[in-house]
Amino acid sequence: MAESPQSGMLIEAFDVQLFRENTESALAKLEKHLADLSVRGLELADPEQLTRAARALMTTEHDRPAAFDEARLSEIIDLYIRTGIQVHSPGYMGRQFSGVVPLSGVVDFVSSVVNQPSSFYEAGQLPNVAERIMADELNGFIGFRPGTFTMVTTSGGSLANLTALLAARNRAFPGVWSHGTSDLGAVVRPAVAVGADVHYSVARAAGILGIGEDRVVRLPLDAARRIDVARVRPALDEAERRGLTVFCLVASAGTTSVGAFDPLDELAAVARERGLWLHVDGAHGASLLVSDALRHKLRGIDQVDSLAWDAHKMMFVPAPCTLLFYRDREHSLGAFRQTASYVFDEQPSMYTELDSGAKNFECTKRPMIMTLWVLWAMYGKALFAEKIEYLCRLTQDAHAILEEQTDFETLHRPEANIICFRYRPDWIGDAELAEFQVDIRNRVKQRGLFFISKVDVDGVAALRVVMMNHQVTTDHFHLLLDEIRKAGQAQ
CATH class of the missing domain: 3.40.640.10 (Type I PLP-dependent aspartate aminotransferase-like (Major domain))
Structure with missing residues (x-):
């Protein structure tokens, strides 16, 4: 007859007081993360280096459950937050998943x-x-x-x-x-x-x-x-x-x-x-x-x-x-x-x-x-409607800004919060245009301030911005265009 364990690390792993401490530690880090509204893109780590860093954080104890290591958990959470796309930053304009309403993250935690x-x-x-x-x-x-x-x-x-x-x-x-x-x-x-x-x-x-x-x-x-x-x-x-x-x-x-x-x-x-x-x-x-x-x-x-x-x-x-x-x-x-x-x-x-x-x-x-x-x-619905309407207005404003630039070309009038365009200075010819856009996107990503995406439009690569963050303003979009110009001139 199996007996309930009376001691050891199995009991510790399910300990409710430890659960509370872990939660408070993670919460403090997430609070700091959400409060950081600096412009930052994606810090793309070398996969081999990230693998080594992750493995270094793993216990070497395999014969029995390892003792809980608070410092190790702290480092794991820091690594997780740091190496992800910074979806809450005004520099994030690249994908269609968004920074979440924080309360929904709390509910997801409860569900887990x-x-x-x-x-x-x-x-x-x-x-x-x-x-x-x-x-x-x-x-x-x-x-x-x-x-x-x-x-x-x-x-x-x-x-x-x-x-x-x-x-x-x-x-x-x-x-x-x-x-x-x-x-x-x-x-x-x-x-x-x-x-x-x-x-x-x-x-x-x-x-x-x-x-x-x-x-x-x-x-x-x-x-x-x-x-x-x-x-x-x-x-x-x-x-x-x-x-x-x-x-x-x-x-x-x-x-x-x-x-x-x-x-x-x-x-x-x-x-x-x-x-x-x-x-x-x-x-x-x-x-x-x-x-x-x-x-x-x-x-x-x-x-x-x-x-x-x-x-x-x-x-x-x-x-x-x-x-x-x-x-x-x-x-x-x-x-x-x-x-x-x-x-x-x-x-x-x-x-x-x-x-x-x-x-x-x-x-x-x-x-x-x-x-x-x-x-x-x-x-209620107003929370969602207000944010969606702002993002769509912002995208229309971005389109108007692009129309005023002599070195950019717009490719469509946005219907929602996605806009595609090309950086096209007069020294770039048609034969180089597609490869140039891909290079620009990659350089912008590597520079680490903004994260944008790319897409082929009529078979030619273009830069693609998706407005998902209500913290983004037209000032940030102007900064992005400056960053694109710097990336283009760095070749």
């Missing part, structure tokens, strides 16, 4: 300690209730008919896109789940139509689903880099002539490259006409729905079949926290079809009605909704 996986109600009661509440709250901006839609959380937009395409494929080809694509024979060749700037996860999903990247129909874009509706029907007709059976059309609400919003209302009309599932990758831009001033950019969202929405982007909570909405809740049950007596109850009840395990890929899933729900419960 109480450890309530949320795919099943009995394991995470409040998270499942909060998920239903937030579905109703956010649907107030989407406009699906109450009582007929559903929402499930997933670990990231890529998984949400894959899940939605699974549901779309299984609706169009019901036998594939059980019998595989061979059941379709050689005549039926499933395909997906997407905007040319769609996120790479959609093409990846096509590969996973056995559709293949060659059957991803790339729809042409207009001058604003949105799907050109006038050319969608001809493109679908051409796909049909090639023997493809398009079953799903994927639009974007805030493309990753430039932040463009496809015309959802017009695309919904095409989808209805052709009997296609319309999925919207709104990982970045769906959050504009909470703003009265910006919601019009997603006109027609109430007519789509599914929507992926990343709260860890423009709702400013820890990653991952993705919301996958279905206009018809019955379709949400079509993505996965399994029986497993150890988790799925054969006798439905008021408790199992809140289970999401049958609708998402994950069996064990973080209670990711809690970070968003607590912020919504404490502050």
Whole structure:
């Protein structure tokens, strides 16, 4: 008979007083980190050196649990904070994940300690209730008919896109789940139509689903880099002539490259006409729905079949926290079809009605909704709307600043908080332009004040700025342009 341990390091590792001390130590470091509003980018460490530093912080005791070393923990936390992207700094303008509302980090910490996986109600009661509440709250901006839609959380937009395409494929080809694509024979060749700037996860999903990247129909874009509706029907007709059976059309609400919003209302009309599932990758831009001033950019969202929405982007909570909405809740049950007596109850009840395990890929899933729900419960939508609207205004101001510069060229009028441009002094020719932008981005990163990204626009590299921090001002953007000039002249 096993006896509970009475002493030793196992007891210490779970000691609540030590837990409190560790928490207070980490809290002090994080408070200092958040209070530092200096302009700083990314201190990119040599991977080998960082590996050696990390290994040096590991215990050499393996035969029994090592004694707790407070200094070692302090150094680990310092290393963790120092080597990450400084998302709370005004120098951070490079990616689509954001510095979080600090309270959401506190809630995430609580979730980690109480450890309530949320795919099943009995394991995470409040998270499942909060998920239903937030579905109703956010649907107030989407406009699906109450009582007929559903929402499930997933670990990231890529998984949400894959899940939605699974549901779309299984609706169009019901036998594939059980019998595989061979059941379709050689005549039926499933395909997906997407905007040319769609996120790479959609093409990846096509590969996973056995559709293949060659059957991803790339729809042409207009001058604003949105799907050109006038050319969608001809493109679908051409796909049909090639023997493809398009079953799903994927639009974007805030493309990753430039932040463009496809015309959802017009695309919904095409989808209805052709009997296609319309999925919207709104990982970045769906959050504009909470703003009265910006919601019009997603006109027609109430007519789509599914929507992926990343709260860890423009709702400013820890990653991952993705919301996958279905206009018809019955379709949400079509993505996965399994029986497993150890988790799925054969006798439905008021408790199992809140289970999401049958609708998402994950069996064990973080209670990711809690970070968003607590912020919504404490502050309401205005907190999110105010920050989103500021970031979009700031990006418009940045565009105006660039238009005044003779040595920069703008590539689009920003629709949200992403802007792409090129540094183009008169001594750089067309043949050198693409490589020059990549070099500039890398030099800016190495100099350590700013972190920006790059993207190819019309096949030529460009600099890309994503405004995610409300601490950033136009003064910081002017400093960035000066830093770009210095980097360009340093070659």
